[in-house]
Amino acid sequence: MADGLTVPFALAAGLSGAVDSTSIIVIAGIAEIAAGSIAMGLGGYLAGKTEQDHYNSEKRREYYEVDHLRHREIEETKEFFASIGLDEELQAKATEQIAQDKDKWVQFMMKYELGLEEPDPKRARKSAFNIGASYIVGGLVPLSPYFFVEHPIDGLKYSVAVTLICLFIFGWFKSKVTGVNPLWGALKVMLIGAMAAAAAFGVAKLFEGA
Amino acid sequence: MADGLTVPFALAAGLSGAVDSTSIIVIAGIAEIAAGSIAMGLGGYLAGKTEQDHYNSEKRREYYEVDHLRHREIEETKEFFASIGLDEELQAKATEQIAQDKDKWVQFMMKYELGLEEPDPKRARKSAFNIGASYIVGGLVPLSPYFFVEHPIDGLKYSVAVTLICLFIFGWFKSKVTGVNPLWGALKVMLIGAMAAAAAFGVAKLFEGA
Numbered sequence: 001m002a003d004g005l006t007v008p009f010a011l012a013a014g015l016s017g018a019v020d021s022t023s024i025i026v027i028a029g030i031a032e033i034a035a036g037s038i039a040m041g042l043g044g045y046l047a048g049k050t051e052q053d054h055y056n057s058e059k060r061r062e063y064y065e066v067d068h069l070r071h072r073e074i075e076e077t078k079e080f081f082a083s084i085g086l087d088e089e090l091q092a093k094a095t096e097q098i099a100q101d102k103d104k105w106v107q108f109m110m111k112y113e114l115g116l117e118e119p120d121p122k123r124a125r126k127s128a129f130n131i132g133a134s135y136i137v138g139g140l141v142p143l144s145p146y147f148f149v150e151h152p153i154d155g156l157k158y159s160v161a162v163t164l165i166c167l168f169i170f171g172w173f174k175s176k177v178t179g180v181n182p183l184w185g186a187l188k189v190m191l192i193g194a195m196a197a198a199a200a201f202g203v204a205k206l207f208e209g210a
Numbered sequence: 211m212a213d214g215l216t217v218p219f220a221l222a223a224g225l226s227g228a229v230d231s232t233s234i235i236v237i238a239g240i241a242e243i244a245a246g247s248i249a250m251g252l253g254g255y256l257a258g259k260t261e262q263d264h265y266n267s268e269k270r271r272e273y274y275e276v277d278h279l280r281h282r283e284i285e286e287t288k289e290f291f292a293s294i295g296l297d298e299e300l301q302a303k304a305t306e307q308i309a310q311d312k313d314k315w316v317q318f319m320m321k322y323e324l325g326l327e328e329p330d331p332k333r334a335r336k337s338a339f340n341i342g343a344s345y346i347v348g349g350l351v352p353l354s355p356y357f358f359v360e361h362p363i364d365g366l367k368y369s370v371a372v373t374l375i376c377l378f379i380f381g382w383f384k385s386k387v388t389g390v391n392p393l394w395g396a397l398k399v400m401l402i403g404a405m406a407a408a409a410a411f412g413v414a415k416l417f418e419g420a
Contacts, residue, residue, distance in 0.1 A: 006249040007217070007242070014241025024229060027417050028238045031224025031410040032217065038406040039216040046398050050390055084322070085314045086307050094304060097296050104295045112294070112322065180260055188256055196248040200241040207237050 004040075004138025005170065006193045008032050009163045012142055014200030016156035018208040022146045025155065029146070033139035041132025048124025055116055062106045062114075073109070074099060080112055141166050160197070167193045214250075214348025215380065216403045218242050219373045222352055224410030226366035228418040232356045235365065239356070243349035251342025258334025265326055272316045272324075283319070284309060290322055351376050370407070377403045 008029050015025045065073050074095055081091040098105050110116050145158035167190045175185025218239050225235045275283050284305055291301040308315050320326050355368035377400045385395025 006253075007245050010245030010249065011221075011238065011242050014245065015238055018237045018241070019234060023418075024234060027228045027414045028221065028225055030417050031228070031414040032221050032242065034413040035217050035220030035224065035406040035410040038409050039220065039402055042402045042405065043216075046402070050388065050395075054389065081304075084308060084318050085311060086304055090300065090304055090307060094291075094296055094300055097300060098294060101295060108294050178260065179264065185260075192249055192252045192256070195252065196245040199248050200245040203244040204237050204241040207240050 004033075004036065004135035005141055005163060005167055006196050007036060008139040009142035009159065009193060010196040010200040012146060012159055013156055013197035014204035016152040016159075017201045018204040020152060022149060022152050022155055025146050025152055026143065029139065029143040033136055033143070036139065037132040037135040040135055041128045044131045045124050045128030048119065048127060052119045052121065052124065055110075055119055058114060058116060059106065059110060062109050063102075066102055066106055066109075070099075073105075076109070076113055077105075138166075163193060163197075164190050214243075214246065214345035215351055215373060215377055216406050217246060218349040219352035219369065219403060220406040220410040222356060222369055223366055223407035224414035226362040226369075227411045228414040230362060232359060232362050232365055235356050235362055236353065239349065239353040243346055243353070246349065247342040247345040250345055251338045254341045255334050255338030258329065258337060262329045262331065262334065265320075265329055268324060268326060269316065269320060272319050273312075276312055276316055276319075280309075283315075286319070286323055287315075348376075373403060373407075374400050 011032050012025050012029050015028055019025065062073075077095040077098060078091045081094050082088075086094065098108055110118070142159045142163040145162060146152070146155035149155045149158070168186045171186035171189030172182045174189070175182040178185075221242050222235050222239050225238055229235065272283075287305040287308060288301045291304050292298075296304065308318055320328070352369045352373040355372060356362070356365035359365045359368070378396045381396035381399030382392045384399070385392040388395075
Protein backbone atom coordinates (compact mmCIF):
# COMPACT_ATOMS: atom_id res chain seq x y z
CA MET A 1 0.00 0.00 0.00
CA ALA A 2 2.86 2.40 0.71
CA ASP A 3 4.16 1.71 -2.81
CA GLY A 4 0.64 2.17 -4.14
CA LEU A 5 0.58 5.62 -2.57
CA THR A 6 4.17 6.59 -3.27
CA VAL A 7 4.70 5.74 -6.92
CA PRO A 8 1.53 7.34 -8.37
CA PHE A 9 2.12 10.29 -6.02
CA ALA A 10 5.65 10.77 -7.32
CA LEU A 11 4.58 10.26 -10.92
CA ALA A 12 1.89 12.92 -10.63
CA ALA A 13 4.35 15.24 -8.89
CA GLY A 14 6.89 14.68 -11.65
CA LEU A 15 4.38 15.42 -14.37
CA SER A 16 3.12 18.49 -12.51
CA GLY A 17 6.51 20.03 -13.05
CA ALA A 18 6.59 19.17 -16.73
CA VAL A 19 3.15 19.41 -18.33
CA ASP A 20 0.48 22.06 -18.10
CA SER A 21 -2.63 19.95 -18.40
CA THR A 22 -4.13 18.10 -15.46
CA SER A 23 -5.88 15.70 -17.84
CA ILE A 24 -2.55 14.20 -18.92
CA ILE A 25 -1.61 13.73 -15.26
CA VAL A 26 -4.94 12.04 -14.56
CA ILE A 27 -4.56 9.74 -17.58
CA ALA A 28 -0.97 8.86 -16.68
CA GLY A 29 -1.94 8.29 -13.06
CA ILE A 30 -4.87 6.06 -13.95
CA ALA A 31 -2.68 4.10 -16.39
CA GLU A 32 -0.03 3.67 -13.69
CA ILE A 33 -2.61 2.50 -11.15
CA ALA A 34 -4.07 -0.01 -13.62
CA ALA A 35 -0.59 -1.27 -14.52
CA GLY A 36 0.69 -1.40 -10.96
CA SER A 37 -2.35 -3.11 -9.48
CA ILE A 38 -2.29 -5.82 -12.16
CA ALA A 39 1.49 -6.29 -12.09
CA MET A 40 1.68 -6.41 -8.28
CA GLY A 41 -1.59 -8.28 -7.72
CA LEU A 42 -1.13 -10.89 -10.42
CA GLY A 43 2.59 -11.08 -9.63
CA GLY A 44 1.76 -11.72 -5.99
CA TYR A 45 -0.79 -14.37 -6.93
CA LEU A 46 1.61 -16.25 -9.18
CA ALA A 47 4.42 -15.97 -6.64
CA GLY A 48 2.09 -17.54 -4.08
CA LYS A 49 1.20 -20.33 -6.50
CA THR A 50 4.89 -20.96 -7.21
CA GLU A 51 5.59 -21.16 -3.48
CA GLN A 52 2.80 -23.70 -3.11
CA ASP A 53 4.12 -25.81 -6.00
CA HIS A 54 7.62 -25.65 -4.60
CA TYR A 55 6.40 -26.78 -1.19
CA ASN A 56 4.44 -29.69 -2.64
CA SER A 57 7.31 -30.91 -4.81
CA GLU A 58 9.76 -30.76 -1.89
CA LYS A 59 7.28 -32.64 0.26
CA ARG A 60 6.93 -35.40 -2.33
CA ARG A 61 10.71 -35.62 -2.44
CA GLU A 62 10.97 -35.93 1.34
CA TYR A 63 8.40 -38.75 1.33
CA TYR A 64 10.37 -40.49 -1.40
CA GLU A 65 13.61 -40.11 0.53
CA VAL A 66 12.08 -41.33 3.78
CA ASP A 67 10.89 -44.45 1.92
CA HIS A 68 13.87 -45.13 -0.32
CA LEU A 69 16.87 -43.37 1.21
CA ARG A 70 16.04 -43.92 4.84
CA HIS A 71 19.67 -44.16 5.86
CA ARG A 72 20.49 -40.73 4.47
CA GLU A 73 17.44 -39.14 6.06
CA ILE A 74 18.46 -40.55 9.41
CA GLU A 75 21.90 -38.99 8.96
CA GLU A 76 20.32 -35.63 8.10
CA THR A 77 18.05 -35.77 11.12
CA LYS A 78 21.02 -36.56 13.35
CA GLU A 79 22.89 -33.63 11.82
CA PHE A 80 20.05 -31.33 12.80
CA PHE A 81 20.27 -32.45 16.42
CA ALA A 82 24.04 -32.15 16.32
CA SER A 83 23.72 -28.59 15.00
CA ILE A 84 21.59 -27.50 17.95
CA GLY A 85 24.14 -28.96 20.39
CA LEU A 86 22.97 -32.42 21.45
CA ASP A 87 25.53 -35.15 22.08
CA GLU A 88 25.71 -38.29 19.95
CA GLU A 89 23.65 -40.42 22.27
CA LEU A 90 20.74 -37.97 22.27
CA GLN A 91 21.10 -37.38 18.51
CA ALA A 92 20.55 -41.10 17.94
CA LYS A 93 17.69 -41.43 20.41
CA ALA A 94 15.83 -38.34 19.21
CA THR A 95 16.22 -39.41 15.58
CA GLU A 96 14.92 -42.85 16.39
CA GLN A 97 11.77 -41.40 18.00
CA ILE A 98 11.09 -38.98 15.18
CA ALA A 99 11.58 -41.65 12.53
CA GLN A 100 8.79 -43.75 14.02
CA ASP A 101 6.01 -41.62 12.52
CA LYS A 102 6.62 -41.06 8.81
CA ASP A 103 4.22 -38.09 8.48
CA LYS A 104 5.62 -36.33 11.52
CA TRP A 105 9.14 -37.01 10.30
CA VAL A 106 8.48 -35.49 6.86
CA GLN A 107 6.80 -32.51 8.54
CA PHE A 108 9.85 -32.08 10.74
CA MET A 109 12.27 -32.24 7.79
CA MET A 110 10.21 -29.76 5.79
CA LYS A 111 10.18 -27.25 8.59
CA TYR A 112 13.58 -27.61 10.21
CA GLU A 113 15.86 -29.07 7.54
CA LEU A 114 14.46 -27.10 4.61
CA GLY A 115 12.98 -24.20 6.54
CA LEU A 116 9.70 -24.38 4.60
CA GLU A 117 6.33 -23.58 6.15
CA GLU A 118 3.21 -25.03 4.57
CA PRO A 119 1.65 -22.16 2.55
CA ASP A 120 -2.03 -21.49 3.11
CA PRO A 121 -3.70 -22.46 -0.20
CA LYS A 122 -6.15 -19.56 0.04
CA ARG A 123 -3.45 -17.04 0.83
CA ALA A 124 -2.24 -16.61 -2.75
CA ARG A 125 -5.66 -15.49 -3.91
CA LYS A 126 -6.38 -13.34 -0.87
CA SER A 127 -3.02 -11.60 -0.90
CA ALA A 128 -3.29 -10.93 -4.65
CA PHE A 129 -6.65 -9.30 -4.12
CA ASN A 130 -5.38 -7.27 -1.17
CA ILE A 131 -2.29 -6.06 -3.00
CA GLY A 132 -4.24 -5.12 -6.12
CA ALA A 133 -7.02 -3.38 -4.18
CA SER A 134 -4.65 -1.41 -1.94
CA TYR A 135 -2.69 -0.30 -4.98
CA ILE A 136 -5.89 1.10 -6.50
CA VAL A 137 -7.09 2.78 -3.30
CA GLY A 138 -3.60 4.04 -2.51
CA GLY A 139 -3.11 5.38 -6.02
CA LEU A 140 -6.38 7.30 -6.10
CA VAL A 141 -5.40 9.32 -3.01
CA PRO A 142 -2.54 11.33 -4.56
CA LEU A 143 -4.35 11.53 -7.89
CA SER A 144 -7.74 12.74 -6.66
CA PRO A 145 -6.82 16.45 -6.28
CA TYR A 146 -6.00 16.64 -9.98
CA PHE A 147 -9.61 15.80 -10.83
CA PHE A 148 -10.78 19.04 -9.23
CA VAL A 149 -8.26 21.70 -10.17
CA GLU A 150 -7.24 23.26 -13.43
CA HIS A 151 -3.53 23.84 -13.02
CA PRO A 152 -1.17 20.94 -12.28
CA ILE A 153 0.74 22.94 -9.67
CA ASP A 154 -2.47 23.50 -7.67
CA GLY A 155 -3.17 19.79 -7.85
CA LEU A 156 0.35 19.13 -6.69
CA LYS A 157 -0.09 21.25 -3.56
CA TYR A 158 -3.19 19.38 -2.43
CA SER A 159 -1.71 16.07 -3.52
CA VAL A 160 1.42 16.62 -1.43
CA ALA A 161 -0.66 17.53 1.62
CA VAL A 162 -3.15 14.68 1.32
CA THR A 163 -0.56 12.05 0.43
CA LEU A 164 1.96 12.93 3.14
CA ILE A 165 -0.81 12.81 5.73
CA CYS A 166 -1.94 9.41 4.43
CA LEU A 167 1.64 8.09 4.35
CA PHE A 168 2.11 9.27 7.93
CA ILE A 169 -1.09 7.56 9.10
CA PHE A 170 -0.27 4.42 7.15
CA GLY A 171 3.32 4.35 8.47
CA TRP A 172 2.03 4.86 12.00
CA PHE A 173 -0.32 1.87 11.94
CA LYS A 174 2.12 -0.34 10.05
CA SER A 175 4.76 0.37 12.69
CA LYS A 176 2.29 -0.40 15.47
CA VAL A 177 1.61 -3.79 13.89
CA THR A 178 5.27 -4.66 13.34
CA GLY A 179 6.31 -3.37 16.77
CA VAL A 180 8.51 -0.48 15.63
CA ASN A 181 8.43 3.00 17.20
CA PRO A 182 5.31 4.45 15.46
CA LEU A 183 6.51 8.04 15.16
CA TRP A 184 9.84 7.06 13.65
CA GLY A 185 8.17 4.49 11.38
CA ALA A 186 5.60 7.03 10.19
CA LEU A 187 8.28 9.64 9.48
CA LYS A 188 10.32 7.09 7.52
CA VAL A 189 7.41 6.14 5.26
CA MET A 190 6.56 9.81 4.75
CA LEU A 191 10.17 10.66 3.96
CA ILE A 192 10.47 7.95 1.31
CA GLY A 193 7.35 9.31 -0.38
CA ALA A 194 8.59 12.89 -0.25
CA MET A 195 12.01 11.94 -1.64
CA ALA A 196 10.54 9.87 -4.46
CA ALA A 197 8.20 12.71 -5.41
CA ALA A 198 10.99 15.31 -5.25
CA ALA A 199 13.24 13.14 -7.42
CA ALA A 200 10.48 12.56 -9.96
CA PHE A 201 9.70 16.28 -10.05
CA GLY A 202 13.37 17.19 -10.50
CA VAL A 203 14.06 14.61 -13.17
CA ALA A 204 10.93 15.50 -15.12
CA LYS A 205 11.82 19.20 -15.00
CA LEU A 206 15.29 18.36 -16.26
CA PHE A 207 13.97 16.34 -19.20
CA GLU A 208 11.34 18.92 -20.01
CA GLY A 209 14.09 21.54 -20.37
CA ALA A 210 16.22 19.27 -22.56
CA MET B 211 13.31 -6.28 -11.90
CA ALA B 212 10.13 -7.71 -13.44
CA ASP B 213 8.17 -4.89 -11.78
CA GLY B 214 10.79 -2.44 -12.99
CA LEU B 215 10.12 -3.61 -16.53
CA THR B 216 6.38 -4.08 -16.26
CA VAL B 217 5.13 -0.89 -14.65
CA PRO B 218 7.02 1.65 -16.83
CA PHE B 219 6.18 -0.52 -19.85
CA ALA B 220 2.49 -0.44 -19.03
CA LEU B 221 2.57 3.25 -18.22
CA ALA B 222 4.19 4.07 -21.56
CA ALA B 223 1.71 1.80 -23.34
CA GLY B 224 -1.18 3.52 -21.59
CA LEU B 225 0.04 6.97 -22.52
CA SER B 226 0.69 5.86 -26.11
CA GLY B 227 -3.04 5.36 -26.48
CA ALA B 228 -3.89 8.74 -24.98
CA VAL B 229 -1.33 11.41 -25.92
CA ASP B 230 0.24 12.27 -29.23
CA SER B 231 3.67 13.42 -28.09
CA THR B 232 6.48 11.01 -27.32
CA SER B 233 8.15 13.64 -25.13
CA ILE B 234 5.35 13.44 -22.55
CA ILE B 235 5.72 9.67 -22.50
CA VAL B 236 9.47 9.98 -22.01
CA ILE B 237 9.02 12.51 -19.19
CA ALA B 238 6.34 10.42 -17.49
CA GLY B 239 8.47 7.29 -17.89
CA ILE B 240 11.58 8.94 -16.46
CA ALA B 241 9.55 10.33 -13.55
CA GLU B 242 8.11 6.89 -12.89
CA ILE B 243 11.54 5.26 -12.97
CA ALA B 244 12.97 7.88 -10.59
CA ALA B 245 10.02 7.48 -8.24
CA GLY B 246 9.95 3.70 -8.39
CA SER B 247 13.67 3.19 -7.92
CA ILE B 248 13.73 5.47 -4.88
CA ALA B 249 10.52 4.11 -3.37
CA MET B 250 11.51 0.47 -3.88
CA GLY B 251 15.22 0.88 -3.17
CA LEU B 252 14.88 3.07 -0.09
CA GLY B 253 11.85 1.08 1.01
CA GLY B 254 13.87 -2.12 0.72
CA TYR B 255 16.76 -0.57 2.64
CA LEU B 256 14.59 0.60 5.51
CA ALA B 257 12.72 -2.71 5.60
CA GLY B 258 16.09 -4.44 5.95
CA LYS B 259 17.11 -2.09 8.75
CA THR B 260 13.82 -2.71 10.54
CA GLU B 261 14.35 -6.46 10.26
CA GLN B 262 17.82 -6.06 11.76
CA ASP B 263 16.50 -3.95 14.65
CA HIS B 264 13.72 -6.42 15.28
CA TYR B 265 16.20 -9.31 15.35
CA ASN B 266 18.50 -7.51 17.76
CA SER B 267 15.73 -6.52 20.15
CA GLU B 268 14.34 -10.08 20.19
CA LYS B 269 17.84 -11.40 20.85
CA ARG B 270 18.31 -9.07 23.79
CA ARG B 271 14.97 -10.26 25.16
CA GLU B 272 15.96 -13.91 24.81
CA TYR B 273 19.21 -13.25 26.70
CA TYR B 274 17.23 -11.48 29.42
CA GLU B 275 14.79 -14.38 29.65
CA VAL B 276 17.54 -16.98 29.76
CA ASP B 277 19.11 -15.09 32.66
CA HIS B 278 16.02 -14.05 34.59
CA LEU B 279 13.20 -16.36 33.55
CA ARG B 280 15.21 -19.53 33.17
CA HIS B 281 12.35 -21.75 34.27
CA ARG B 282 10.04 -20.42 31.57
CA GLU B 283 12.68 -20.78 28.87
CA ILE B 284 13.25 -24.38 29.88
CA GLU B 285 9.51 -25.01 29.53
CA GLU B 286 9.53 -23.42 26.07
CA THR B 287 12.49 -25.48 24.96
CA LYS B 288 10.77 -28.65 26.17
CA GLU B 289 7.65 -27.62 24.28
CA PHE B 290 9.69 -27.39 21.09
CA PHE B 291 10.95 -30.94 21.53
CA ALA B 292 7.45 -32.12 22.39
CA SER B 293 6.12 -30.50 19.21
CA ILE B 294 8.53 -32.46 17.01
CA GLY B 295 7.49 -35.70 18.67
CA LEU B 296 10.02 -36.58 21.38
CA ASP B 297 8.85 -38.25 24.57
CA GLU B 298 9.12 -36.57 27.97
CA GLU B 299 12.37 -38.19 28.93
CA LEU B 300 14.13 -37.02 25.78
CA GLN B 301 12.50 -33.58 26.04
CA ALA B 302 14.08 -33.14 29.44
CA LYS B 303 17.47 -34.49 28.44
CA ALA B 304 17.73 -32.50 25.23
CA THR B 305 16.66 -29.32 27.00
CA GLU B 306 19.25 -29.90 29.70
CA GLN B 307 22.04 -30.22 27.13
CA ILE B 308 20.98 -27.17 25.16
CA ALA B 309 20.67 -25.05 28.29
CA GLN B 310 24.32 -25.64 29.15
CA ASP B 311 25.63 -23.14 26.63
CA LYS B 312 23.79 -19.83 26.96
CA ASP B 313 24.82 -18.46 23.55
CA LYS B 314 23.87 -21.63 21.73
CA TRP B 315 20.62 -21.77 23.66
CA VAL B 316 19.66 -18.22 22.67
CA GLN B 317 20.64 -18.97 19.07
CA PHE B 318 18.44 -22.05 19.18
CA MET B 319 15.47 -20.11 20.58
CA MET B 320 15.86 -17.37 18.01
CA LYS B 321 15.87 -19.78 15.13
CA TYR B 322 13.42 -22.49 16.17
CA GLU B 323 11.10 -20.87 18.72
CA LEU B 324 10.80 -17.51 16.97
CA GLY B 325 11.73 -18.59 13.45
CA LEU B 326 14.14 -15.66 13.02
CA GLU B 327 17.34 -15.92 10.99
CA GLU B 328 20.16 -13.50 11.74
CA PRO B 329 19.99 -10.87 8.95
CA ASP B 330 23.23 -10.13 7.14
CA PRO B 331 24.09 -6.51 8.15
CA LYS B 332 25.37 -5.70 4.67
CA ARG B 333 22.36 -7.18 2.98
CA ALA B 334 20.05 -4.21 3.56
CA ARG B 335 22.42 -1.87 1.72
CA LYS B 336 23.22 -4.33 -1.05
CA SER B 337 19.62 -5.30 -1.70
CA ALA B 338 18.53 -1.64 -1.74
CA PHE B 339 21.15 -0.88 -4.35
CA ASN B 340 20.20 -3.93 -6.41
CA ILE B 341 16.49 -3.17 -6.31
CA GLY B 342 17.02 0.49 -7.20
CA ALA B 343 19.49 -0.28 -9.99
CA SER B 344 17.37 -3.02 -11.55
CA TYR B 345 14.35 -0.73 -11.47
CA ILE B 346 16.31 1.86 -13.46
CA VAL B 347 17.76 -0.61 -15.95
CA GLY B 348 14.44 -2.41 -16.27
CA GLY B 349 12.53 0.83 -16.76
CA LEU B 350 14.79 2.14 -19.50
CA VAL B 351 14.13 -0.94 -21.66
CA PRO B 352 10.45 -0.28 -22.44
CA LEU B 353 11.04 3.46 -22.56
CA SER B 354 14.03 3.53 -24.91
CA PRO B 355 12.10 3.14 -28.21
CA TYR B 356 10.22 6.37 -27.47
CA PHE B 357 13.50 8.29 -27.57
CA PHE B 358 13.95 7.45 -31.24
CA VAL B 359 10.52 7.69 -32.85
CA GLU B 360 8.14 10.55 -33.44
CA HIS B 361 4.73 8.95 -32.97
CA PRO B 362 3.79 7.25 -29.71
CA ILE B 363 2.16 4.33 -31.50
CA ASP B 364 5.45 3.57 -33.31
CA GLY B 365 7.26 3.68 -30.00
CA LEU B 366 4.66 1.36 -28.54
CA LYS B 367 5.25 -1.27 -31.25
CA TYR B 368 8.98 -1.45 -30.58
CA SER B 369 8.43 -1.17 -26.85
CA VAL B 370 6.04 -4.13 -26.84
CA ALA B 371 8.50 -6.24 -28.85
CA VAL B 372 11.59 -5.35 -26.81
CA THR B 373 9.86 -5.58 -23.45
CA LEU B 374 8.09 -8.88 -24.03
CA ILE B 375 11.38 -10.42 -25.19
CA CYS B 376 13.15 -9.09 -22.10
CA LEU B 377 10.36 -10.29 -19.80
CA PHE B 378 10.57 -13.73 -21.41
CA ILE B 379 14.37 -13.90 -20.96
CA PHE B 380 14.12 -12.58 -17.41
CA GLY B 381 11.31 -15.01 -16.54
CA TRP B 382 13.32 -17.86 -18.04
CA PHE B 383 16.40 -17.27 -15.91
CA LYS B 384 14.42 -16.47 -12.79
CA SER B 385 12.55 -19.77 -13.16
CA LYS B 386 15.86 -21.63 -13.65
CA VAL B 387 17.14 -20.18 -10.38
CA THR B 388 13.98 -20.93 -8.40
CA GLY B 389 13.63 -24.40 -9.93
CA VAL B 390 10.35 -23.86 -11.77
CA ASN B 391 9.69 -25.03 -15.35
CA PRO B 392 11.49 -22.26 -17.31
CA LEU B 393 9.12 -22.09 -20.28
CA TRP B 394 6.03 -21.85 -18.10
CA GLY B 395 7.73 -19.36 -15.77
CA ALA B 396 8.84 -17.19 -18.69
CA LEU B 397 5.37 -17.21 -20.23
CA LYS B 398 3.82 -16.24 -16.90
CA VAL B 399 6.10 -13.22 -16.45
CA MET B 400 5.47 -12.17 -20.05
CA LEU B 401 1.74 -12.57 -19.64
CA ILE B 402 1.61 -10.37 -16.55
CA GLY B 403 3.46 -7.64 -18.43
CA ALA B 404 1.18 -7.91 -21.44
CA MET B 405 -1.96 -7.81 -19.31
CA ALA B 406 -0.78 -4.83 -17.29
CA ALA B 407 0.10 -2.94 -20.47
CA ALA B 408 -3.20 -3.82 -22.12
CA ALA B 409 -5.14 -2.69 -19.05
CA ALA B 410 -3.21 0.58 -18.85
CA PHE B 411 -3.77 1.20 -22.56
CA GLY B 412 -7.49 0.48 -22.28
CA VAL B 413 -8.03 2.56 -19.16
CA ALA B 414 -6.07 5.50 -20.55
CA LYS B 415 -8.08 5.38 -23.80
CA LEU B 416 -11.27 5.36 -21.77
CA PHE B 417 -10.26 8.40 -19.73
CA GLU B 418 -9.00 10.24 -22.78
CA GLY B 419 -12.44 9.87 -24.38
CA ALA B 420 -14.20 11.04 -21.24
